[in-house]
Amino acid sequence: MIQTAEDVPRFDRRLADPARRVSRIGTGALGGKAQGLVAAARILDARRAELERPGLRLDVPALCVVATSVFDAFLERNRLLPLVAEEPRDERIALAFQRAVLPTEWLGDLRAVAQEARAPLACRSSSLLEDALSRPFAGVYGTKMIPGRQKDAAGRFKGLADAVKFVYASTFLHEARAYRRAVGEQAAAEKMAVVIQELVGRRHGDRFYPDISGVARSWNFYPAGPAEPREGVVSLAVGLGKTIVDGGACWSFSPAHPQLPPPVRSARELLDVTQRRFWAVNLGAPPPYDPMAETEFLVQPELAAAEADGTLRYAASTYDVRSDRLAPGLGRAGARVLDFAPTLVWGELPLVPALRRLLAACEEELQAPVEIEFALSLPEGEPARLGFLQVRPLLVSGDEVRVDEDELRAPRTLVASTAALGNGRAEVRDVVFVDPATFEARLTPAIAAEIEILNRGLVEAGRPYLLIGFGRWGSSDPWLGIPVRFDQVAGARGIVEAALPGMNPEPSQGSHFFHNLQSVSALFFTALPGGPAVDWSWLAAQQTVAATEHVRHVRTGAPLVLRVDGRTRRGSVTRGESGAP
């Protein structure tokens, strides 16, 4: 395994050689993400013949890692450590970091990186704590895309310098601090490297994006139907992978059963739960200057734009209203549904076997279940390009917990689920729940803000709690569920996705939000419609500690016991033996 920056060749601006695809600036550590990428590049180099197939070219897009010594020097020379120790508001940190100067000795190299860039660049965090086997910090820190649109090197360099500072600042923003607290890590233990990587994709007018992006895991925390956890899971989206990592609507499937239909009642329903918009890098008119916005250089058009760009060929089916069926492809008029049927059902693109081989190779290298991020560029008349954007080990708990089927119907059971996630046992006395009497889907952003306030108080008091709400937690789409960020619920030891008509509780499989909660061993209880549910009346009778307009915080007389059996996916929350009314 690659450990330090010295294992990677130094960036040499005199050798702008496209074959020299992995390099570094600075010394020290590379951080988790960069380590995985370097490992992936080596796997590809060593096993290319075994992994590549005609019509599909594999590569790790050219990348340069800004190692942690640059971060250390940046903080020290700009005297930023006293400021971040005060834990000020995010805006103050953002401003101070943007005003600070990057270390002189590395500026020339960064300028050369910007100068050489032909495609847009992604600047991704690669921290010491992030992505480490025991503590994945995926998605907590910043990522920024830079268009590379500016013809002059000065514009590109400024974009890159701002992006590096943005990633550095994200180390100390509220969300990251809350995450570290939740996993018991000190800020001082954290150091940040930055991966600057060429984006995979094609230009379509004022937009640049990959035809397909995806996240593949060799272990499935959410197996459905005949799928087994060990078979893994893949999530696909059109455009940048931000759709998936933010928990937006995307298409998930088991690579062992790519043709299995999703658990929906009708094809019509798929129109509501599949991807309707996609993320792309904006190559058009410059956006308002906002270096601290992750989406500064991004746009999110409707699917019609992708169809006009010709990027739905391998991704879309067409909905036929009369028959309530989907027809793979774009051959007829109708609403498009991104179910990737041309690829998964017809096999027009050898993606699934390629991903299976890759997951296996990466598992061998990292000696653990893995998650990979990838992007596909599908230029007409040329082989498809499958670019690796990230490889990280996945945390899979090994504790043995047994939950029998009888327990799910036991009288003391408050919550029962046959589709629970995670593995383990916990005890809590505090419950924060969204009041079913006042809940409406349009209120989810306000509910997220109310939960944040209650969470903050509980984290400060050191009281773990059980969180109960409706729809998909952590969704970026407020109509699919409550759009909380990880830091807003960081103190929850257990989370319940309760069923409510109109809210589809099918969780987002590739979401970093879920990944992060999993990494802090939070347990999930997905209460499927018609299955075991939540005992609301008992909850309502508990002592109220605090209440907001739509959310209540209650405390139970005796502890609640949360248990999830990861093998059977049965999970329960049971009332303690004494004191409970």
Place this chain on the structure above:
Amino acid sequence: MATKGVNAFEMAQAQFDRVAEILDLDAATRELLRWPMREHSFAIPVRMDDGQVRVFRGFRVQHNDARGPSKGGIRFHPQETLDTVRALATWMTWKCAVVDIPLGGGKGGVVCDPHHLSQREQEQICRGWVRQLARDVGPVADVPAPDVMTSGQHMLWMLDEFEAIHGGHYPGFITGKPVGMGGSEGRTEATGYGVVFAIREALALLGLEPKATRASVQGFGNVAQHAIRLYTQIGGTVTCIACWDEADQAACSFRRESGIDVDELASVSDRFGGIDKAKARELGYELLPGDAWLAQPVEILIPAAIENQIRADNARCVNPAVRLVAEGANGPTTPEADQVLRERGVFVIPDFLANAGGVTCSYFEQVQSNMNFFWEKDEVLSRLDSKMTAAFHAVSALADRRGLFMRDAAYVIAINRVAQACRDRGWV
């Protein structure tokens, strides 16, 4: 580059003649480049604080502007001569050319001693200097800058006079202005940082890791301090520095094997870069004779004080461990000492390449002033690094290709560029 007891301009011409031979320049080009294109010599009458009028002698020499507006400092010095100014203007032409910035070479001066002049009297000299030259200098003709005993304040007085005469704002007329008044971020650090950018590239060429090297530095002024700071940041260790002690009227070296701390020493130094010996000793520094900096067992020597410091009489004291000399000062090595270093295989980064960071940043200031839009420090310093690194590699590649020493290679590149510009313009 000026040499005591020697006519500096004759020396500059001799250097040029040698390189003209290597380049096989034609007679007309030689004649053109051996001499300044234009020379201004004039009187500046000033009513002094005591009510009497004194007449000061002022100069401006524009050596060659085939590649762009002339660029060079204005010196206030009692021993100023037209020949010194001619030599310095000539060297400015080569310096701008070696780092490939689109400027020619110029230099100016006034025969005066600012130590004995009030602020008002100095202001009147500055304004008088500009009144004499207002038609011959300016953003597209000749761009002055601070030099010996002139500062940002002098530049602002000159700018104000120039703008009053021309009736408008022309911040690109002059450089070295304070930040916020048309000055550039990074200007203070530029020369010292430029020296280290060149050192970094030279070490890579020599196969040495910065963190495995030590350096000894002569001087503790602006250039030396910033060079030490950046060299330390890239991993090197400065074990010795030497500086002038005003009280003793002698130089003194300060040594600490574990490495000197530039901020610590700066905190016990005066504004001219003289270090308080007693306080330095308390901080654990060993005090040695002024020349001791030269004999330290280090890989790098950085003369960053004044001219003629490595001479025939002391060149053999240079420690055998020394692999690299980076000339932060102008003309610190005499031709005889240069020969000794060559024979010993020491890699020399010649002054007009090593310390070109200053004029490069002045050029950036001029560009920013002309746009009236100012860059962030990241932008300035990254451009400086790019320019210096590119210049270093152009010179070292030529040295390698043609078997030249670095100094000769730098001159060949610079003079060839200027000669080519003269030919392209149809002058010769």
